[in-house]
Amino acid sequence: MFKKLINIVVLVPVxxxxxxxxxxxxxxxxxALNPFNTADTVLSVSAPFFVFLFLAVILGLIVGATAMWINQGKYRRRARNEANEALKWHREAEKQRRQAESQAQHTALPTPRT
Structure with missing residues (x-):
């Protein structure tokens, strides 16, 4: 519900x-994409101005997201390594627990009958 409210509060004004x-x-x-001859129609694009505005915003979002993704790669790698290490230690703990249980079963003393 909170996420929906935030989406409405942000997305409607945007x-x-x-x-x-x-x-x-x-x-x-x-x-004009030709800096030497601006009248060159081969390297020019005509469109409403808002199209260029939106394309600039979209390009900025893509470049920013890519830069952030690349920059945070070391944190993703560290999290992946730590998760693998935690899984390794969890398996080792389970192995030790099973060994302790099997030793406890083998070394259990019979109860004396009186």
Whole structure:
């Protein structure tokens, strides 16, 4: 319920802002990719301005997420190594417990009858 409320509180205003940006920036613009000849139509793209805004935001999110993922790789590796070590020690403890139980069964003294 809390997650749904947070999604509504965050996503509704973001959606409204995106719609307002889209309506306010509908004019066509040309992105020239040739710095020496801006009139070159082969290396230029025409689209509404909000398309370029959204593409820039999406590209920024992808680059940022990739950088964060790469940066946190050492923590994921450490967590993976520690999980493997914990599993190894858990198996060793189970092995020792089984050995102790089997020794206790073999060395159990018979109860004297009187």
């Amino acid at each position: 959606g409204v802002i995106l719609i307002v940006l889209s309506v306010a920036n509908r004019q066509m613009v040309t992105l």
